[in-house]
Amino acid sequence: xxxxxxxxxNIHKSFGDNQVLRGIDLVVDKGEVLAVLGPSGSGKSTMxxxxxxxxxIDKGDIHIxxxxxxxxxxxxxxxxxxxxxxxxxxxxxxxxxxxxxxxLENLIEAPIYVKGVARDEAIKTAENLxxxxxxxxxxxxxxxxxxxxxQQRVAIARALAMKPDILLFDEPTSALDPELTGExxxxxxxxxxxxxxxxxxxxxxxxxxxxASRVIFMAGGVIVEENEPxxxxxxxxxxxxxxxxRNML
Amino acid sequence: MEKLLDMTALICQxxxxxxxxxxxxxxxSLPIGGLAALGRLSKFKPLSLLMEFYVWIMRGxxxxxxxxxxxxxxxxxxxxxxDIAAALLAFVLNYAAYFAEIFRAxxxxxxRGQFEAAHVLGLPHWHTMKRIVFPQVLRIVLPPISNxxxxxxxxxxxxxxxxxxxxLRVARTIVQREFDMTPFVIAGIFYLVMTAVLTWxxxxxxxxxxKYDA
Ligand SMILES: Nc1ncnc2c1ncn2[C@@H]1O[C@H](COP(=O)(O)OP(=O)(O)O)[C@@H](O)[C@H]1O
Ligand SMILES: [Mg+2]
Numbered sequence: 001x002x003x004x005x006x007x008x009x010n011i012h013k014s015f016g017d018n019q020v021l022r023g024i025d026l027v028v029d030k031g032e033v034l035a036v037l038g039p040s041g042s043g044k045s046t047m048x049x050x051x052x053x054x055x056x057i058d059k060g061d062i063h064i065x066x067x068x069x070x071x072x073x074x075x076x077x078x079x080x081x082x083x084x085x086x087x088x089x090x091x092x093x094x095x096x097x098x099x100x101x102x103x104l105e106n107l108i109e110a111p112i113y114v115k116g117v118a119r120d121e122a123i124k125t126a127e128n129l130x131x132x133x134x135x136x137x138x139x140x141x142x143x144x145x146x147x148x149x150x151q152q153r154v155a156i157a158r159a160l161a162m163k164p165d166i167l168l169f170d171e172p173t174s175a176l177d178p179e180l181t182g183e184x185x186x187x188x189x190x191x192x193x194x195x196x197x198x199x200x201x202x203x204x205x206x207x208x209x210x211x212a213s214r215v216i217f218m219a220g221g222v223i224v225e226e227n228e229p230x231x232x233x234x235x236x237x238x239x240x241x242x243x244x245x246r247n248m249l
Numbered sequence: 250m251e252k253l254l255d256m257t258a259l260i261c262q263x264x265x266x267x268x269x270x271x272x273x274x275x276x277x278s279l280p281i282g283g284l285a286a287l288g289r290l291s292k293f294k295p296l297s298l299l300m301e302f303y304v305w306i307m308r309g310x311x312x313x314x315x316x317x318x319x320x321x322x323x324x325x326x327x328x329x330x331x332d333i334a335a336a337l338l339a340f341v342l343n344y345a346a347y348f349a350e351i352f353r354a355x356x357x358x359x360x361r362g363q364f365e366a367a368h369v370l371g372l373p374h375w376h377t378m379k380r381i382v383f384p385q386v387l388r389i390v391l392p393p394i395s396n397x398x399x400x401x402x403x404x405x406x407x408x409x410x411x412x413x414x415x416x417l418r419v420a421r422t423i424v425q426r427e428f429d430m431t432p433f434v435i436a437g438i439f440y441l442v443m444t445a446v447l448t449w450x451x452x453x454x455x456x457x458x459x460k461y462d463a
Binding site: 052053054082085086088089090092094096097098099100101109110113114142143144158159162 | 360363369371373376381461
């Protein structure tokens with residue numbers, strides 16, 4: 001229990017008549033790298049976006065590091081939500097860097113204004129993170145001057161600058177040209193090797209197979225199957241999983 | 250030659266009135282337009298509808314009519330304003346409506362992803378607006394604001410009908426008195442200089458705020 005980073009209990013979410021999540025139960029432990037697979041429209045993004053309250057759930061509980069974000073469909077107050085969600089970070093498909101800020105400014109904005117970190121210290125942390133993702137040389141450039149792969153690595157560094165305990169990725173390589181996905185996946189593999197807790201929605205089967213510690217397969221708003229990668233890929237149990245994997249490989 | 254200098258001096262006094270109307274209108278209508286745009290996009294329906302109605306009236310009727318209304322119709326219901334205040338009221342209400350539309354379009358052009366990125370970093374709403382959204386809106390709205398501002402310089406000549414001694418009216422008075430077209434030429438040059446200065450200033454601003462474009 002002490003090792004539980006994230007716990008989703010019986011999550012339901014509809015958009016109008018469209019029931020997108022129909023009872024999701026999921027526990028993610030510290031250090032796990034969870035790959036979330038599933039066909040388009042199965043609710044993967046919605047599940048991820050519910051975790052950090054980009055979407056509001058209709059029913060269920062979400063606990064992050066044992067602390068309630070929402071219980072019985074009722075959210076804790078806004079101040080408390082901020083505290084609970086401070087443990088999470090997110091990387092989007094479209095990067096969503098702030099275009100009017102340099103790379104460095106993107107990285108230090110939230111640490112300074114949300115956490116009250118001193119500017120010098122925020123800059124030092126940012127420079128270390130940029131070195132880590134191999135982008136020290138773009139420190140003072142604007143995002144529009146970077147390739148997609150570089151932008152996404154900056155986005156990862158920006159999320160890391162807030163020192164989250166769990167990082168959520170929503171198809172981080174899907175908007176990239178194929179030749180640029182490698183550098184982003186490499187950064188993610190390095191994070192995985194450092195035992196960063198990650199939930200990664202992806203269509204990159206090689207990443208799921210090699211870097212994930214566990215794989216879940218979603219379809220129609222439920223988790224259909226879940227297993228460790230080897231068993232998941234070599235020996236899928238459910239018909240829908242088999243059909244999906246046949247299409248992907 | 251001396252006559253020309255006299256004329257220019259008189260017209261300069263008119264230009265001061267024109268610039269006064271211009272500067273005060275701009276200083277008031279920009280922030281009011283910004284607030285009206287926020288009201289228009291507010292989730293509070295009555296406020297949003299009220300702002301939509303206000304913009305509809307102001308953009309759907311001529312500025313000339315609005316000037317006449319403030320100047321002649323308000324006194325009939327007992328609201329009496331000094332001349333310059335009446336002119337300013339009409340100009341500010343009119344231009345704020347145009348600026349409101351420009352700001353609204355600018356705000357709506359900011360992708361949702363920017364708000365979402367700010368949210369997942371824990372940035373509070375007001376901070377997100379101030380540091381993430383408004384600077385990007387500024388970049389988007391500068392060109393249309395520049396257009397409207399240059400229109401305003403020229404629109405100030407409408408106060409001519411209110412018998413206020415602005416640039417154009419002073420010029421016309423001299424023309425009628427002296428039977429000499431030169432004052433119109435001088436007035437034209439004044440307007441050209443003012444619009445040229447504005448165009449230059451906005452170019453500088455656009456370059457400064459657009460420095461992050463690829
Ligand atoms: N903001 C929204 N409003 C209405 N419907 C939405 C919204 N977001 C997602 N949906 C719908 O929810 C379903 C699941 O979407 P999503 O979670 O994005 O799936 P996935 O990420 O697995 O492709 C889809 O049918 C989609 O049309
Ligand atoms: Mg998705």
